[in-house]
Amino acid sequence: MGSVSNKGKAVVTGASSGIGAEYALQLAVRGYDLILVARNRARLDALAARLNGMTGRQVEVVEADLAAPEGVRRVEEVLRSDSRITLLVNNAGVGAVAPLLESDPDKMSDMIAINVLALTRLTMAAAPGFVARGGGTIINIASIVAIKPELLNGVYGGTKAFVVAYTQSLHHELRDKGVRVQAVLPGATRTEFWDIAGAPVHNLPDAIVMSASDMVSAALAGLEQGELVTIPSLPDAADWEKYDNARNALAPNLSHSKPAARFYIGAAAA
Numbered sequence: 699m700g701s702v703s704n705k706g707k708a709v710v711t712g713a714s715s716g717i718g719a720e721y722a723l724q725l726a727v728r729g730y731d732l733i734l735v736a737r738n739r740a741r742l743d744a745l746a747a748r749l750n751g752m753t754g755r756q757v758e759v760v761e762a763d764l765a766a767p768e769g770v771r772r773v774e775e776v777l778r779s780d781s782r783i784t785l786l787v788n789n790a791g792v793g794a795v796a797p798l799l800e801s802d803p804d805k806m807s808d809m810i811a812i813n814v815l816a817l818t819r820l821t822m823a824a825a826p827g828f829v830a831r832g833g834g835t836i837i838n839i840a841s842i843v844a845i846k847p848e849l850l851n852g853v854y855g856g857t858k859a860f861v862v863a864y865t866q867s868l869h870h871e872l873r874d875k876g877v878r879v880q881a882v883l884p885g886a887t888r889t890e891f892w893d894i895a896g897a898p899v900h901n902l903p904d905a906i907v908m909s910a911s912d913m914v915s916a917a918l919a920g921l922e923q924g925e926l927v928t929i930p931s932l933p934d935a936a937d938w939e940k941y942d943n944a945r946n947a948l949a950p951n952l953s954h955s956k957p958a959a960r961f962y963i964g965a966a967a968a
């Protein structure tokens with residue numbers, strides 16, 4: 699059994715494969731104890747044993763279906779009750795490539811439940827403890843489809859746009875309370891995501907597909923550099939800042955007592 703980490707514990711959802719398993723590895727190497735969450739118990743147990751053997755860190759496992767209210771409640775309870783938790787990685791997620799008119803509404807509902815509802819509730823379960831203890835970090839895994847929703851299924855893009863907006867708003871509310879937040883926007887990453895979404899990753903050009911290991915290394919470097927939004931592929935951070943500045947530049951004109959003159963409403967009424 700490893701010694702108790704002074705970095706505390708990281709909760710990683712969707713840790714049974716892909717990006718989540720890679721976060722678990724890289725966080726254990728950085729000295730975090732772990733709580734791994736997903737449905738596939740056998741995979742979680744195998745990863746926990748491997749990481750404990752490699753790093754000596756304590757690794758717990760919570761089997762939970764985050765599409766189901768009782769699964770979310772199980773993880774909420776852990777987040778509320780364990781004061782050693784210092785980091786939450788909201789990574790569990792599913793995607794789709796099918797156009798909206800060919801999509802199964804029940805699958806879309808499940809996607810919203812996992813990508814949006816679970817992430818929202820787990821954040822709300824973790825944040826009060828972080829505020830009370832004067833520190834903590836929440837990493838939300840979004841996607842580049844948050845800003846380019848035309849690329850894949852529209853509901854998937856909508857869920858990831860939610861993750862970015864939610865994270866920006868959390869930053870606004872929590873930055874003065876010692877809580878760090880980060881939205882990570884991966885591009886195509888070589889994981890099982892693609893098979894599950896219905897489009898094998900080998901059909902994509904290698905030039906646009908990153909390994910999960912490189913993606914997570916870059917995302918953690920972005921966190922260390924203080925980024926609120928990290929796009930691992932983006933060469934120049936100033937490009938995101940321009941995009942974000944353009945959004946903020948709209949602010950003075952987003953709410954007025956009258957419609958803009960270009961809609962001629964005032965002229966017609968006069």
Ligand SMILES: NC(=O)C1=CN([C@@H]2O[C@H](COP(=O)(O)OP(=O)(O)OC[C@H]3O[C@@H](n4cnc5c(N)ncnc54)[C@H](OP(=O)(O)O)[C@@H]3O)[C@@H](O)[C@H]2O)C=CC1
Nearest residue numbers: 712714715716717736737738764790791841886887889891
């Ligand atoms: N791969 C890519 O190209 C990109 C991925 N992303 C995002 O990265 C995140 C991780 O995906 P990735 O690693 O690629 O894909 P994987 O399919 O490899 O991993 C998804 C993880 O989510 C878990 N998960 C899925 N459904 C549930 C559920 N109902 N309850 C609990 N856990 C669940 C899975 O575990 P289990 O099945 O054991 O429950 C698994 O651990 C997702 O949010 C995805 O949207 C973003 C951009 C690009």
Ligand SMILES: CC(=O)[C@H](N)C(=O)O
Nearest residue numbers: 793841842843885886
């Ligand atoms: C855009 C991608 O390639 C990715 N699979 C995603 O989940 O957004």
